[in-house]
Structures are given as structure tokens and as C-alpha cells.
Amino acid sequence: MANNIGWIGLGRMGEAMVKRLLKAGHGVSVWNRTSAKATPLLEYGASIAATRQELAACEVVFTMVSTTDDLKEVLFGDGGLVMGGAKPQVVVDSSSISQDGSAEIRARLEAMGVAYLCTPVSGNAKVAKAGKLLMVSSGPKALYDKARPYLQAMARKVMWVGEGELARIWKIAHNTMFGVVIQNLCEITVLAEKAGIARHVFLESINDSVLGSMYTRYKTPVLSNLTFENVTFTPKLLLKDMDLGLSTAKAYGVAMPAAAATRESVSRLVGRGYDNIDFSVLLMETARDAGMELKPEDLKISDGLET
Ligand SMILES: NC(=O)c1ccc[n+]([C@@H]2O[C@H](COP(=O)([O-])OP(=O)(O)OC[C@H]3O[C@@H](n4cnc5c(N)ncnc54)[C@H](OP(=O)(O)O)[C@@H]3O)[C@@H](O)[C@H]2O)c1
Known part of the structure; x- marks a missing residue:
């Protein structure tokens, strides 16, 4: 993966996590539904995307939103990340969502040629800010191995538990x-x-x-x-x-x-x-x-x- 990251979702967790990526020197473009939450990240070196689809030019896009339906909305809703002509190579989602919802999202993304890694986390926003999250992934092992350096910038420990939605x-x-x-x-x-x-x-x-x-x-x-x-x-x-x-x-x-x-x-x-x-x-x-x-x-x- 090249140093070309997109980020969707700047709530308590997303904001803290994206700052760890920025502090580790990664170039990140961010988008949040409530755009005012993105502005403070400019001083950390982030660029701000005006639309989710702008992030489709990134090779990997991380998502951290609330629920299964919210993740479907940011990916597949009107103006969704993968609903335009360009597609990212990889989506890495860290939201806490259902297994069935995640499987449905995987099927839709993979049908479009977009690889998908589930990486939920253990730890609150203060833990994330300190870079001490536990991040647990599932999906193709080779994809996990490629994403690992990014995950390590946000976590004290990263693990892979298996294929599909096991995480x-x-x-x-x-x-x-x-x-x-x-x-x-x-x-x-x-x-x-x-x-x-x-x-x-x-x-x-x-x-x-x-x-x-x-x-x-x-x-x-x-x-x-x-x-x-x-x-x-x-x-x-x-x-x-x-x-x-x-x-x-x-x-x-x-x-x-x-x-x-x-x-x-x-x-x-x-x-x-x-x-x-x-x-x-x-x-x-x-x-x-x-x-x-x-x-x-x-x-x-x-x-x-x-x-
Ligand atoms: N807080 C924790 O300690 C913790 C720990 C581990 C895992 N988690 C999980 O991590 C996820 C995020 O938690 P959080 O505490 O960061 O939540 P949060 O502060 O409520 O932030 C939610 C984020 O999702 C965005 N969002 C929600 N619905 C959306 C929609 N339909 N379209 C576009 N954006 C939408 C919000 O955008 P707006 O800013 O526009 O509202 C915001 O950026 C949840 O799944 C949670 O269960 C939380």
C-alpha cells in the first residue's frame, strides 16, 4: 500500500486514531459528515476532502462510524465512497458492527474489486490518543499483512483472528x-x-x-x-x-x-x-x-x- 490514506468518521475514536496516523508521518485525507470536526486536523497535516468520493483516489480508506447502517451509508449511500467512477483498493473498517452487516458489505465491496479488512478495536478515545489500542483484524491474511504498518501506528498490539467477519x-x-x-x-x-x-x-x-x-x-x-x-x-x-x-x-x-x-x-x-x-x-x-x-x-x- 502506498502512503495514500483516506479517513471517514471523526467522532471520539476516529479523531484520536487519525491523529496517530498523522503523527507517524502518514499522509491522510479526511472526511466527516459534520465538516467542522475535520478543520482542527489541518494543523496536524491532514487534508480535508469535500466529498467522500474524493477519497476514492486513495489506495486505502479507513472508516470509523457508529453503526452497520451508518457504514453502509458512507460507502453505498447517495454520494457514497464507492458509488462514483473511481474506487479505493482497500477499505479498512474499525466501527463496531454486526457480523451479517459486515458480510453484506464485504460481498458488495469485493464485487466492485475493493478489498475489505475488518479491524475493530479495544480501548476508548484516550487510549487511542495514547496509541494504546488493541486492533483485531479479519479478512484476507495478505491484506492484513499489508495494512499492519498503518494499524501499528494506532495500536499497542495488532492481531489477526482469521478470515471473513471473525473480528x-x-x-x-x-x-x-x-x-x-x-x-x-x-x-x-x-x-x-x-x-x-x-x-x-x-x-x-x-x-x-x-x-x-x-x-x-x-x-x-x-x-x-x-x-x-x-x-x-x-x-x-x-x-x-x-x-x-x-x-x-x-x-x-x-x-x-x-x-x-x-x-x-x-x-x-x-x-x-x-x-x-x-x-x-x-x-x-x-x-x-x-x-x-x-x-x-x-x-x-x-x-x-x-x-
Ligand atoms: N468510544 C469508545 O470508547 C469506543 C471504543 C471502541 C469502539 N467504539 C466504536 O467505534 C465506533 C465510533 O464510536 P465513537 O465513540 O467514535 O462514536 P461518535 O463519537 O458518536 O462518532 C461517530 C462518527 O460516525 C459518524 N457517523 C455516524 N453516522 C453517520 C452517517 N450516517 N453518515 C456519516 N457519518 C456518520 C459521525 O459523524 P458526525 O460527526 O457527523 O456525527 C462521527 O464521525 C462505534 O461503532 C463504537 O461502537 C467506540
Whole structure:
């Protein structure tokens, strides 16, 4: 692949990821539906495309949008990337989307002679900004090998899990666990606090136990200080991922009772109008269900990746 990259989607994740490519010295042309989000990237050396189809001149175009339908729209909708005369050689998508939707997109792209690599990611925008994402790909192995240097500019680790849409299954499984863990972490934290243990003390003990993880450590400051306005991932996006998890479980005949309960819990957050707020606001609703109104603590933030 030549040093000729296009980028579609400059939300929380896309903006952070494209900056890593630019900082690594790659030449990138960007397009975003809300064009004002592209302007700040000029000072990082990006060029701004007026239309998606301008990016068809690039050899590889990365996409990072919200849902399966949004990806179809940017590729195949009116004025879509591949709907003009020119086509890019490769599309690399990092959105969290369904396996079936991804397979349909692959079939349409490959029929047009455009190669397609799925590369969903683990890590929030701060992790992306620090170049510490985990990027997991599926699709033709030779294509992954060619795309690898670009992926490495954005990630601490890159992996290939197999052909076709297997990386979508990886991401769906990953985010189902992401939801179930925050659900349970909120429940046990409310239980501990209602019984009398200070929230940050309880979370510190979990972090230092065999159950602690990078994730529980990242979420400890926000759960202690109740700073949900620092949005890493919204309730709506998490609901989308829980739905993807459950529909995939249905398709493969796998019972997922913990994921099913978590889906309903996240659904009530969305139904109550929580939007543009961090998904870990789930703690507040869990506390209210227990008859508690939580107060912020004052835990100092240490490593800069947590929110
Ligand atoms: N946030 C995280 O921690 C995280 C981590 C891993 C994976 N993900 C996944 O990464 C993807 C992006 O997440 P995000 O947090 O960056 O979301 P976001 O901040 O909401 O950004 C979404 C991006 O998609 C664009 N978009 C959405 N629908 C579109 C459409 N129909 N046509 C054109 N552009 C459209 C938006 O354009 P506008 O600017 O015009 O709205 C924006 O650039 C999602 O699939 C999410 O599940 C997120």
C-alpha cells in the first residue's frame, strides 16, 4: 500500500486514531459528515476532502462510524465512497458492527474489486490518543499483512483472528463482557457502599484483587468522582453492542443470561434519556434502585487514560 490514506468518521475514536496516523508521518485525507470536526486536523497535516468520493483516489480508506447502517451509508449511500467512477483498493473498517452487516458489505465491496479488512478495536478515545489500542483484524491474511504498518501506528498490539467477519465476533464478545463487567461492578459497588464501605476504598480493593483489571482501574476515578460528563462511550452505543451480542448468541445457539440482564439494564438508561454522558452513569441508576443518592468523592487521577 502506498502512503495514500483516506479517513471517514471523526467522532471520539476516529479523531484520536487519525491523529496517530498523522503523527507517524502518514499522509491522510479526511472526511466527516459534520465538516467542522475535520478543520482542527489541518494543523496536524491532514487534508480535508469535500466529498467522500474524493477519497476514492486513495489506495486505502479507513472508516470509523457508529453503526452497520451508518457504514453502509458512507460507502453505498447517495454520494457514497464507492458509488462514483473511481474506487479505493482497500477499505479498512474499525466501527463496531454486526457480523451479517459486515458480510453484506464485504460481498458488495469485493464485487466492485475493493478489498475489505475488518479491524475493530479495544480501548476508548484516550487510549487511542495514547496509541494504546488493541486492533483485531479479519479478512484476507495478505491484506492484513499489508495494512499492519498503518494499524501499528494506532495500536499497542495488532492481531489477526482469521478470515471473513471473525473480528466482528471478537468485538461483539469483547463488548458484551464490557457491558456485563460494568453492570456487575456497579451492583457490587452500590452494595458495598450501602453497607458502609467508602466507594473508592472498595474499588481500590477490587483493583488490587485477582478480579481487578485495566478496565476496573480505568473506571475507578469516574465511579468515585461521578464525572460522567467525560464521555468515553455512550449508553446508546453500549445498548447497540449488547443487542449485537444477544443476536449473535441467538444465531449460534448460545445462552447468555448475564448479557440478557445487562441489556435490559442499559436499555433503561437509554429509555430514561441518558445521552451524551458516559455509560458508567449506570452506577447512579443502580444506586437509585437501591434507594441511594451518591455523592462525588475526590479521588485523584493517576495515569491519564482513565476518565
Ligand atoms: N468510544 C469508545 O470508547 C469506543 C471504543 C471502541 C469502539 N467504539 C466504536 O467505534 C465506533 C465510533 O464510536 P465513537 O465513540 O467514535 O462514536 P461518535 O463519537 O458518536 O462518532 C461517530 C462518527 O460516525 C459518524 N457517523 C455516524 N453516522 C453517520 C452517517 N450516517 N453518515 C456519516 N457519518 C456518520 C459521525 O459523524 P458526525 O460527526 O457527523 O456525527 C462521527 O464521525 C462505534 O461503532 C463504537 O461502537 C467506540
